Amino acid sequence: MRHLIDITDFTVEEIEAILDLGDEMIADPAAYKEALRGKILATLFFEPSTRTRLSFESAMLSLGGSVLGFSSADSSSTAKGESLMDTIRTVSCYSDIIAMRHPKEGAPMAGSLKSYVPIINAGDGGHNHPTQTLTDLMTIRRCKGRLGNMVVGMCGDLKFGRTVHSLIGAMSRYEGVEFVLISPPELKVPAYINDELKKKAIPFREVETMEEVMPELDVLYMTRVQKERFFNEADYIRLKDTYILDPEKLRTAKTDLSILHPLPRVNEISTRVDDDPRAVYFDQVRNGRFVRMALIKTLLDWRNEA
Amino acid sequence: MKVDSIHTGIVLDHIRAGRGMDVYRYLHLDELDCPVAYMRNVRSEAMGRKDIIKIDANINVDLDVLGYLDPGITVNIIVDGQLVEKKKLSLPEKLTNVITCKNPRCITTVEGALDQVFLLKDRARGVYRCMFCDAERKSKALR
Numbered sequence A: 001m002r003h004l005i006d007i008t009d010f011t012v013e014e015i016e017a018i019l020d021l022g023d024e025m026i027a028d029p030a031a032y033k034e035a036l037r038g039k040i041l042a043t044l045f046f047e048p049s050t051r052t053r054l055s056f057e058s059a060m061l062s063l064g065g066s067v068l069g070f071s072s073a074d075s076s077s078t079a080k081g082e083s084l085m086d087t088i089r090t091v092s093c094y095s096d097i098i099a100m101r102h103p104k105e106g107a108p109m110a111g112s113l114k115s116y117v118p119i120i121n122a123g124d125g126g127h128n129h130p131t132q133t134l135t136d137l138m139t140i141r142r143c144k145g146r147l148g149n150m151v152v153g154m155c156g157d158l159k160f161g162r163t164v165h166s167l168i169g170a171m172s173r174y175e176g177v178e179f180v181l182i183s184p185p186e187l188k189v190p191a192y193i194n195d196e197l198k199k200k201a202i203p204f205r206e207v208e209t210m211e212e213v214m215p216e217l218d219v220l221y222m223t224r225v226q227k228e229r230f231f232n233e234a235d236y237i238r239l240k241d242t243y244i245l246d247p248e249k250l251r252t253a254k255t256d257l258s259i260l261h262p263l264p265r266v267n268e269i270s271t272r273v274d275d276d277p278r279a280v281y282f283d284q285v286r287n288g289r290f291v292r293m294a295l296i297k298t299l300l301d302w303r304n305e306a
Numbered sequence B: 001m002k003v004d005s006i007h008t009g010i011v012l013d014h015i016r017a018g019r020g021m022d023v024y025r026y027l028h029l030d031e032l033d034c035p036v037a038y039m040r041n042v043r044s045e046a047m048g049r050k051d052i053i054k055i056d057a058n059i060n061v062d063l064d065v066l067g068y069l070d071p072g073i074t075v076n077i078i079v080d081g082q083l084v085e086k087k088k089l090s091l092p093e094k095l096t097n098v099i100t101c102k103n104p105r106c107i108t109t110v111e112g113a114l115d116q117v118f119l120l121k122d123r124a125r126g127v128y129r130c131m132f133c134d135a136e137r138k139s140k141a142l143r
Ligand SMILES: [Zn+2]
Pocket: A106, B101, B102, B103, B106, B107, B108, B130, B131, B132, B133, B134, B135
């Protein structure tokens, strides 16, 4: 039985097929509105994330399926001291597929060892969030018509940003991708990502400002720079404006640049950018729903074939 | 048991000097009933000094554990006073319940029933990663 714990659990071809199905679902949602009639998705959110949970629930409902679950650990049996493994085994008797979010890293992988149904990792602490990555890939492919041969800029908190780490991992598998990593020195990507890019001979550069690389970028992936990541207030104040995207910084950008953000945003993208046709972060939200529809259907189809 | 010769058992040779106690601990040799000799700082032409452990019984030594600790260790199996087998060690692909994950955010820190599983990710550098959280551990030998 297949699960989605880490984006690299799926081959490039499998991801391609899921994105194709997602495109079809966007083009003709009515054709899929009964696709999973009678099936149940359990959303087990041991840590609240309304946005992600709603995206999963909307996806399942759009396929004609039903949802059950809980939205925080204190409303679950975990609060009574039940082990994660027992909860998963129990819930997998009540449902056909599980989307699970947990504050501990590796919890969905642990759950998959005991589950009778496919598990989708809906975020495990700072570790993985593969459906966000699928959403990002879908958005990039819909904008560019391809996933290779492009310059991808990643901007903001590259040290702790798990969405950045998995997107780099996922995009590294396509040919002709070059990364430009834009961050303050204290928030550069972790050494292991550096090592991996070098090992695979994937071109990348680390820079400190957006302006110096803006004209080269095909994709700009923005992330939040959180105050608590800095050692002192002064550094934060000194640096925060450097990593805020506004129309002035975009002046030298390509006309077909795509600006992504995993959302929620605080202030790292000025609202004055929202109406720029290059801003696709709200399309991303819609794509997230459809790619989750495609993912749920694919995992259940694979299960039927097995 | 004479320390320099055993009749039937296992000799763990070429342990790096000072590391014999780690081997003793990881193999749980303290739980054995048979005689076990631990020799420190034995003169060695190749290594200068080395540690040796002799176990006076043909127990099943966990070669994965030894391979993780130091693939340079030699495992000699002695039967009736004869050396019958020299086992080659290498870094194992998978370690189950040999080392524990040090990442405080890892699910293994709260789910007691889970095995501690580490997978070899980079043989040249001896890097293992926790199967659950990807936290890195390096083979002790290569540290
Ligand atoms: Zn771990």
